[in-house]
Amino acid sequence: MSMLNQIRDDIHHLPAPKLLRFLLKDAFPGKTVVTASLRAPSIVVLKMIADIAPDTPVLFCQRGHIYHESLAYREKIVDILGLTNVTVTAGGASSNSSDGFFQHEQMWVGTNVGDGRVRETVHLAEALAPYDCWISAVYHSPKPENITHRVDVCGEKVRVDVMRHRNVNDIRRFMRDHGLPFHPRAKHQKIAQPTSTREAVDIYHF
DSSP states (O other): OOHHHHHHHHHTTOOHHHHHHIIIIIISTTOEEEEEOSSHHHHHHHHHHHHHOTTSOEEEEOOSOOOHHHHHHHHHHHHHHTOOSEEEEOOOOOOOSTTTTTOEEEEEEEOSSTTOEEEEEEEOHHHHTTOSEEEEEOOSSOOOTTOOSSEEEETTEEEEOTTTTOOHHHHHHHHHHTTOOOOTTSSSOOOOOOSOOOOSSSSSOO
16 A cells, blocks of 8 residues: 555544645655645644644745735734744745646735736746655645645645635634634634634534
């Protein structure tokens, strides 16, 4: 059995927090990186990771114009979650190798004229090179068609999308239950007080 199939068998029934713990602590300790943006699904993933290993490398993907609210929000999220290994990347040169072809994130980014948006690609082959496992948590557009499972391969790396089966109501509830703020430009910003102190394990369907 291949390593990928073994991992899929090991994590088949695991909810997202337990899957992340398995990856960070058992399968790829010290060799896992996370790519993220400032949308709510990313914040949910980062919260779960911070609860397990707050020193996990996090690459916030950023292209083009970024609003002042976004800069402040990113700082606030990093502080709230206690993330200690955070960098920002605009990506590097596109890769012509088969390994790097799919190692990118696509984002909708604001322009500095009005409220316009453009779609940008953040090429990540160079940034991901030191790692064996990549948790892809930028949710601006559908994932590439070649990625069909929560855990897949991307070149020589294991690529993970723990929120592949995410539900918008679950995401909002997770944000609410943990008192996490939405981006100030996002819809549905209002966050109620946490409804319980239960851990985020089996109550969310991702």
